Amino acid sequence: MRVAGSWLPPDLRGGPTEVVRLTDNIELERARVEPSRLVTLSRTLRERAQTLRRRPIAELVEVLDAAAAAWLDPSDPNRQRALEVLPAITGFSPEMVALSIDLEMRSSRADDLWGVLRSELGPAGVGALDAFVPCPHRPGRRIRALGPRLTGAVFSSNIPALPHLSVMRALLLKSAFLGRSASAEPAFLPLYLDTLHRLDPEVAACCAALSWDRGRADQDGLEKAFLNDLDAFVGWGGRDAERQYRSAVPGAVPVVFHGHRVGFAWVGAGVSPAAVSDGLARDLCIFDQHACLSPHVVFVEGDLGRAQQVGLALARSLDVLTAELPPRRASMGRLAALAQHRMVAEMDAAMSGGAVLRPEDGGPWWTVVVRPAEGLPASPLDRWVTVVPLKDAAALLGRLRPLHGLLQNAALAVKEAIEADALREELALLGVSRMCPPGAMATPSMVWHHDGKACVGAFVRWADVESVAPGEVCPLLDRPPWSTRGEGT
Amino acid sequence: MTASDALLDALATDLCAAIEGPADAWSPARFDHLADRLAAFQRSRITPWQALLRARNIADNAPWYAILPVPTLAFRRFLMWAGPGSPSHIFQTSGTSGHTPGRAPMGAHGLRVMAASIRANARRMLLVEDAPATRILVLAPPPALAPTMIMAHGMAQLVDEHGLPGSRFLVGQQGLDRAALMGELAAASQGQGPPLTLIGASFGFVHLLDGLAEAGVCFELPEGSRLMHAGGFKGRSRTVAEDDLLKAFHERLGLPAHRCVNLLGMTELASQLYDNVLRDGSAEPRFKVCPPWVRTEVVDPATLDPVPVATRGLLRHTDLANLTHPFRIQTDDLGERLPDGPGGEVRFRVHGRATADGSRGCSLTAEGWAEGTGG
Numbered sequence: 123m124r125v126a127g128s129w130l131p132p133d134l135r136g137g138p139t140e141v142v143r144l145t146d147n148i149e150l151e152r153a154r155v156e157p158s159r160l161v162t163l164s165r166t167l168r169e170r171a172q173t174l175r176r177r178p179i180a181e182l183v184e185v186l187d188a189a190a191a192a193w194l195d196p197s198d199p200n201r202q203r204a205l206e207v208l209p210a211i212t213g214f215s216p217e218m219v220a221l222s223i224d225l226e227m228r229s230s231r232a233d234d235l236w237g238v239l240r241s242e243l244g245p246a247g248v249g250a251l252d253a254f255v256p257c258p259h260r261p262g263r264r265i266r267a268l269g270p271r272l273t274g275a276v277f278s279s280n281i282p283a284l285p286h287l288s289v290m291r292a293l294l295l296k297s298a299f300l301g302r303s304a305s306a307e308p309a310f311l312p313l314y315l316d317t318l319h320r321l322d323p324e325v326a327a328c329c330a331a332l333s334w335d336r337g338r339a340d341q342d343g344l345e346k347a348f349l350n351d352l353d354a355f356v357g358w359g360g361r362d363a364e365r366q367y368r369s370a371v372p373g374a375v376p377v378v379f380h381g382h383r384v385g386f387a388w389v390g391a392g393v394s395p396a397a398v399s400d401g402l403a404r405d406l407c408i409f410d411q412h413a414c415l416s417p418h419v420v421f422v423e424g425d426l427g428r429a430q431q432v433g434l435a436l437a438r439s440l441d442v443l444t445a446e447l448p449p450r451r452a453s454m455g456r457l458a459a460l461a462q463h464r465m466v467a468e469m470d471a472a473m474s475g476g477a478v479l480r481p482e483d484g485g486p487w488w489t490v491v492v493r494p495a496e497g498l499p500a501s502p503l504d505r506w507v508t509v510v511p512l513k514d515a516a517a518l519l520g521r522l523r524p525l526h527g528l529l530q531n532a533a534l535a536v537k538e539a540i541e542a543d544a545l546r547e548e549l550a551l552l553g554v555s556r557m558c559p560p561g562a563m564a565t566p567s568m569v570w571h572h573d574g575k576a577c578v579g580a581f582v583r584w585a586d587v588e589s590v591a592p593g594e595v596c597p598l599l600d601r602p603p604w605s606t607r608g609e610g611t
Numbered sequence: 612m613t614a615s616d617a618l619l620d621a622l623a624t625d626l627c628a629a630i631e632g633p634a635d636a637w638s639p640a641r642f643d644h645l646a647d648r649l650a651a652f653q654r655s656r657i658t659p660w661q662a663l664l665r666a667r668n669i670a671d672n673a674p675w676y677a678i679l680p681v682p683t684l685a686f687r688r689f690l691m692w693a694g695p696g697s698p699s700h701i702f703q704t705s706g707t708s709g710h711t712p713g714r715a716p717m718g719a720h721g722l723r724v725m726a727a728s729i730r731a732n733a734r735r736m737l738l739v740e741d742a743p744a745t746r747i748l749v750l751a752p753p754p755a756l757a758p759t760m761i762m763a764h765g766m767a768q769l770v771d772e773h774g775l776p777g778s779r780f781l782v783g784q785q786g787l788d789r790a791a792l793m794g795e796l797a798a799a800s801q802g803q804g805p806p807l808t809l810i811g812a813s814f815g816f817v818h819l820l821d822g823l824a825e826a827g828v829c830f831e832l833p834e835g836s837r838l839m840h841a842g843g844f845k846g847r848s849r850t851v852a853e854d855d856l857l858k859a860f861h862e863r864l865g866l867p868a869h870r871c872v873n874l875l876g877m878t879e880l881a882s883q884l885y886d887n888v889l890r891d892g893s894a895e896p897r898f899k900v901c902p903p904w905v906r907t908e909v910v911d912p913a914t915l916d917p918v919p920v921a922t923r924g925l926l927r928h929t930d931l932a933n934l935t936h937p938f939r940i941q942t943d944d945l946g947e948r949l950p951d952g953p954g955g956e957v958r959f960r961v962h963g964r965a966t967a968d969g970s971r972g973c974s975l976t977a978e979g980w981a982e983g984t985g986g
Contacts, residue, residue, distance in 0.1 A: 461943075465941070468666050
């Protein structure tokens with residue numbers, strides 16, 4: 123099977139292409155990138171941001187909404203192509219890829235797009251994307267919101283159908299977009315840009331997706347060419363990638379990096395295991411735990427016996443959900459790692475009175491470890507969770523404290539509303555950026571402050587006109603400031 | 612002497628006698644008998660292992676092959692020690708940054724059995740002459756500089772027991788003594804002095820070959836010379852295909868492929884697994900050979916059940932020379948079994964590490980030294 127590994131506007135496709143082998147049965151056909159070509163492409167896209175500036179924001183929202191609607195349509199050719207190739211490339215099951223596309227695109231509709239703009243720019247700021255508009259907070263003041271001319275993004279491969287989020291965020295600020303796909307999943311982004319092209323060629327003409335292999339002899343030159351003409355940079359990846367890009371991106375360019383973060387769940391006293399187990403199983407199974415939102419640990423208020431009840435209920439739910447939503451096709455390496463971790467977990471659990479629960483056939487499809495444990499025991503992923511008993515919420519906060527900066531998402535199942543509010547306040551102070559009930563961990567809205575940040579607002583540059591009201595005087599000059607215009611210059 | 616000490620003493624004596632005795636004295640029944648004794652001794656004394664076996668309902672008197680192996684990861688999590696007392700040596704895996712190293716504890720009895728294994732195996736596979744016949748030069752640090760490195764310990768034994776005068780370690784505190792090495796290679800190539808046995812980590816040799824290529828130097832080591840490199844071909848800075856390395860050994864050192872032996876060694880294993888080529892006098896086919904006291908199986912990574920010959924899976928070793936740390940080890944190395952050789956000799960090939968998270972073991976450390984000295 124041959125898959126497109128790049129997407130360029132039609133008038134920029136004249137250059138050389140290459141075909142590389144991605145897996146045993148998938149070949150990737152893509153634009154062959156050289157540093158000089160990348161420089162030309164960046165500059166061209168940057169120039170084209172002017173055409174986006176002339177488009178009202180409502181039109182851009184409409185195009186993005188139409189793209190999401192297209193991807194939600196089962197007969198859409200790009201969706202069908204993604205369902206064909208993404209399971210083969212990523213190992214995610216076809217059911218998971220379909221669910222992932224549905225979840226991501228459902229939260230990419232017009233309401234969500236307007237919601238994120240209003241949330242991060244303020245109601246008046248949305249109009250300021252098109253022209254100077256009155257500022258409601260001060261009479262006589264007018265504001266204008268300007269996005270970057272060119273946003274560059276590098277992607278990771280952990281979640282299928284996620285890269286379009288960065289495209290949408292760029293276009294919402296009328297920014298051109300240049301993306302480098304993850305080498306392990308280069309297929310989705312070109313398909314998404316093709317959808318935009320079908321719906322609005324002028325918008326798509328401001329976007330491009332590329333991929334190239336690491337370790338090329340001209341890697342440094344490529345990187346420099348990629349980063350040099352950007353006005354904003356978005357990165358997705360692990361710690362090494364974050365370190366590398368933070369030092370490589372030119373200092374004046376604002377950076378938003380979506381790095382490693384973890385999720386967890388808290389099951390408070392008095393909450394029935396049966397009431398949370400289906401939701402927690404869903405949180406573990408969606409994206410096979412590869413999202414930064416996914417839980418690694420379920421903390422249970424109570425003793426080991428209660429943790430075991432939660433573990434058993436969760437195991438039953440995982441069994442059912444795994445049949446509906448099959449797990450990733452694990453490589454030999456993943457299977458080897460899971461086997462190693464599972465045996466060590468069995469040793470740990472057996473020595474602490476805990477247990478390791480696994481599918482009846484002993485397979486690696488999911489693993490629930492129930493045991494007392496220090497800290498937040500990291501999961502080797504692929505539906506692997508540790509259920510840890512804790513005395514109370516204070517004990518939970520105590521062990522989360524050292525993880526400040528790494529905590530992303532908390533599923534809270536708490537009986538008393540007052541208690542929940544207090545806990546939410548503390549968790550927010552510890553850097554948790556999203557709290558939700560069990561079952562909703564993997565389905566944030568687009569309006570969510572991703573990583574606790576305003577990911578659209580972060581790249582806005584504001585221009586303000588501050589007029590002086592008639593009769594208002596300048597304190598130092600004791601007269602209206604405009605009366606000095608032209609004097610002494 | 613306590614009953615436990617007496618049991619350990621008797622087991623060590625019997626294992627040493629069997630390992631150093633004639634290979635053809637080994638039969639499946641003999642292996643089973645010693646393995647069952649070892650299992651009975653170890654499983655009750657290594658608490659985490661016992662906990663795992665009980666959790667899996669494996670009977671206390673189960674035969675050795677029914678006992679679940681210990682994963683290599685467990686050597687990072689627990690001190691897997693059967694006692695008695697405290698270990699006198701703890702060998703460590705080099706580990707990767709941010710990870711606790713794996714630890715293989717040993718005491719006097721364990722070291723005695725390991726020494727027997729190293730000796731007997733080297734005589735069969737590398738230093739096959741009845742008396743020392745080569746000068747052994749080691750491209751690795753001596754035990755004094757790397758006290759937790761099991762490879763250094765084993766190589767020191769080869770130098771002591773099999774090396775002609777002048778045998779020595781060539782890595783010191785300042786890194787590799789390139790001048791001394793070049794001098795030795797040049798002298799040997801000109802017929803001055805005995806044949807050489809060069810031993811070291813694979814990556815040490817990669818850097819040596821790079822240096823020779825850069826300088827445009829080729830040596831022609833005399834007949835009887837040989838080379839043994841331990842560890843993998845995969846490293847942080849470069850990946851070197853086995854064929855390329857063998858070609859370079861021939862071009863730069865004058866050593867034909869059948870005189871160049873790779874060794875699979877692990878901190879967790881007291882025994883090493885050598886290539887067959889030097890013993891067999893032929894470069895093809897090349898495979899790893901289990902000595903009679905080691906059995907290597909290949910298992911399915913999902914089920915951990917053994918897979919048929921010629922099927923890829925994870926390597927699992929049963930090493931009777933692991934006296935006081937677990938003798939059944941589940942690795943995350945990929946490999947495949949070949950049909951057994953004469954006398955039931957177990958043969959297999961290694962295909963790298965399944966979890967491929969960078970270079971491993973001694974190779975990484977060796978590369979670190981090379982970097983420190985400008986390679």
